[in-house]
Amino acid sequence: MGMHRKTITLTEQQDDWVKTQIESGHFGNDSEYIRDLIRRDQQAKERLSSLRQALSDGELSGKPKPLDISSIKAAGRKLKKAAN
Helix, strand or coil: CCCCCCCCCCCHHHHHHHHHHHHCCCCCCHHHHHHHHHHHHHHHHHHHHHHHHHHHHHHHCCCCCCCCHHHHHHHHHHHHHHHC
């Protein structure tokens, strides 16, 4: 994977925050911190996309049916018993 150099501008408060994260040992340098933020943002966007897709699938799956709590509890007990 190739690396690309970027130039960013931070406020003094943001720069202090990044320095604090590095000094606390969470990251080795500014680049590691920024890459971590980007990874987290990508993951959040993927989770949001998956959630939206699940909601859409649910809406398209047909008419809703009444919720049967007893059946749900029984299925959970059955799964728990099988796991033991």
